[in-house]
Amino acid sequence: MNSHKNARLTFEGRKLLVERISVLGLMPAAEAAGISRQTARKWLRRFEQGGENSLRDRSSRPARTRSTVDG
Template sequence: MNNPHKNARTTYHNRVLIIDRVLNEGRSVHSVAADFGISARTVYKWLARFEEHGYAGLHSASSRPHSSPYQLPDSWIECIR
């Protein structure tokens, strides 16, 4: 998924730059965060995703929950229709 949501502060390209500046240029996390107008926590998040998944981890992910435990059963939904 390459289309970031409308409130995303970074894109895939920005995330690659963030990783490059911290890991290859040796810049501090706080300095890079200030450059991009994001928090240091966000930079650490992208660093962790990069270390776990490589460049594939820098793509936008769905924010949809993995499960919906309180979702109505299918039989109830059929009754409503």
């Protein structure tokens, strides 16, 4: 899956972010990447929960949709 054209971080950028967080800390790494503290924390949390694969792009398609209601 490709990142959209306005994405600040690609898969490689996210990996670099996680590495920088371990060395520099959250805020300096976020500033270096040009992203917010919240976004940096989101990627760090995903990495901690799922490893490197969790840094890949995910589909925005819903996992399930509401069934139709006959009435």
